[in-house]
Amino acid sequence: xxxVFPTQHxxxxxxxxxxxxxxxxxxxxxxxxxxxxxxSAFDKSDRNRFLVGWLLVAAxxxxxALSCYLEGHKTDIGCFTIWGNNIASGGFQNFYNKASGMxxxxxGYMYILGLMSSVSRALGHGVYDEFGNYDLLYIAFIKLPSIxxxxxxxxLVYRLAVKRLRFAPAFLLAALVAFxxxxxxxxxxxxxxxxxxxxxxxxxxLALNANKPILGGMIYGLAILMxxxxxxxxxxMALAYFMYIFDPDFFKNSEYExxxxxxxxxxxxxxxxxxxxxxxxxxxxPFASKELPLFELIWNKYxxxxxxxxxxxxxxxxxxxxxxxxxxxxxxEPILGVLGTVGMVISVVxxxxxxxxxxxxxxxxxxLAAAFTFVSLxxxxxxxxxRYMFPMLLLLFMAYLYYHDRRLLYAMLAYTATxxxxxxxxxxxxxxxxxxLYWDERIVFWCSLANxxxxxxxxxxxxxxxxxxxxxxxxxxxxxxxxxxxGSIAKSAVSGDKPRSAKKTAGR
Numbered sequence: 001x002x003x004v005f006p007t008q009h010x011x012x013x014x015x016x017x018x019x020x021x022x023x024x025x026x027x028x029x030x031x032x033x034x035x036x037x038x039x040s041a042f043d044k045s046d047r048n049r050f051l052v053g054w055l056l057v058a059a060x061x062x063x064x065a066l067s068c069y070l071e072g073h074k075t076d077i078g079c080f081t082i083w084g085n086n087i088a089s090g091g092f093q094n095f096y097n098k099a100s101g102m103x104x105x106x107x108g109y110m111y112i113l114g115l116m117s118s119v120s121r122a123l124g125h126g127v128y129d130e131f132g133n134y135d136l137l138y139i140a141f142i143k144l145p146s147i148x149x150x151x152x153x154x155x156l157v158y159r160l161a162v163k164r165l166r167f168a169p170a171f172l173l174a175a176l177v178a179f180x181x182x183x184x185x186x187x188x189x190x191x192x193x194x195x196x197x198x199x200x201x202x203x204x205x206l207a208l209n210a211n212k213p214i215l216g217g218m219i220y221g222l223a224i225l226m227x228x229x230x231x232x233x234x235x236x237m238a239l240a241y242f243m244y245i246f247d248p249d250f251f252k253n254s255e256y257e258x259x260x261x262x263x264x265x266x267x268x269x270x271x272x273x274x275x276x277x278x279x280x281x282x283x284x285x286p287f288a289s290k291e292l293p294l295f296e297l298i299w300n301k302y303x304x305x306x307x308x309x310x311x312x313x314x315x316x317x318x319x320x321x322x323x324x325x326x327x328x329x330x331x332x333e334p335i336l337g338v339l340g341t342v343g344m345v346i347s348v349v350x351x352x353x354x355x356x357x358x359x360x361x362x363x364x365x366x367x368l369a370a371a372f373t374f375v376s377l378x379x380x381x382x383x384x385x386x387r388y389m390f391p392m393l394l395l396l397f398m399a400y401l402y403y404h405d406r407r408l409l410y411a412m413l414a415y416t417a418t419x420x421x422x423x424x425x426x427x428x429x430x431x432x433x434x435x436x437l438y439w440d441e442r443i444v445f446w447c448s449l450a451n452x453x454x455x456x457x458x459x460x461x462x463x464x465x466x467x468x469x470x471x472x473x474x475x476x477x478x479x480x481x482x483x484x485x486x487g488s489i490a491k492s493a494v495s496g497d498k499p500r501s502a503k504k505t506a507g508r
Contacts, residue, residue, distance in 0.1 A: 059178035063188030072191030084117030092286035106301035108225025146187035154178035217272025316384035322448035340382025347376035358466030364402025371395035
């Protein structure tokens, strides 16, 4: 093997993927504005259902084909396959022990890995084939939950978009999710589960905004079960629930309103928190053992895992990596931990500030504030991995559905490009570093610089949209809006709301 990091291959792959994705984006752009507005109830024709179905089938096939070509990230897929096999063969209670290397993932996703492994074994496929290589069907089953999450994300965006747009732009917007290069690569190629985390966070926000706070709490608890990184937006979600309790205008700019009294809202919030905590505790009970008691298990796997990699950056192209601190030990350079903590505090606080000012202007504020929080923590915080800003991609799509601001899609495109390069480089580093193939510093520097500059621009964009209320309407401006009579259904579509008289109520 040549002792050269595959920079050319990485950049060529990223450029080709982004070129194809840009074509799809331009197709969407060509259908917005005049052809975008929904003039009547959305079309539920069989033809449309057929096309959406085939879109999801095509997205599924692409990911399975990629899975056959790339077994997955060496470390991650190795852990997932062995963990799933251990649970399928040995059960839960003896899973966390020193003999198994004490897996660093929490119990939540282990149930899914065990299920996938059991199904594959029932079909006669174990971890390895007869030649000692990974069994491709087994690998496909391990990746299947993430692939399904990708398809669910695309369908969710379609269902929300088609309520406001004609079929063609709604369909193409869903296609932008279904064939986002980073999403395809992470689920079908890498084999990670970041989209499962993301779709659960999105559904939790959706439930809270729909006046279903208990359901939202349960879903958010499930997100924590899957990946502790859900806690990155924990303070923001706490603020949102606080505003749900005490802000009488929480459902302003929404088709929902809540007539519950204050004490009822407090009770529902308490139940939501209790449900989330109960999910975490109950899921951990079967895994508890004498070697790792229940509450020690919960503490170590949900809170300890997030800080188990004590480095300034773990292949994340952020501000630390920009200054040469990728894999810099925090034990040797404790000042980096201090700076990272400051960056995290700033990220969480400013994400809350954005939501505070933006929540009454648009009901997409929580999505956009969550997107900012993820990317800000990725850029300024320590402990970050290359995929920790991944959730912001789907969150930007969700924010776009409510703000209709074309700049949110531009931000999604830009971050898709840098995330693609970052993830490809990290993938090859994990695969080849044992052969002496270390980073090409050109990729590290320029992509880190691009991410830092993008973060500055994205922060300014969030300030303009959420604090100043200045948006660049992508769909409902110009002649398309003027064609509609005042008070029509399209007027409510422009604001993302139904007429006030059509509000759904809850409570008394």
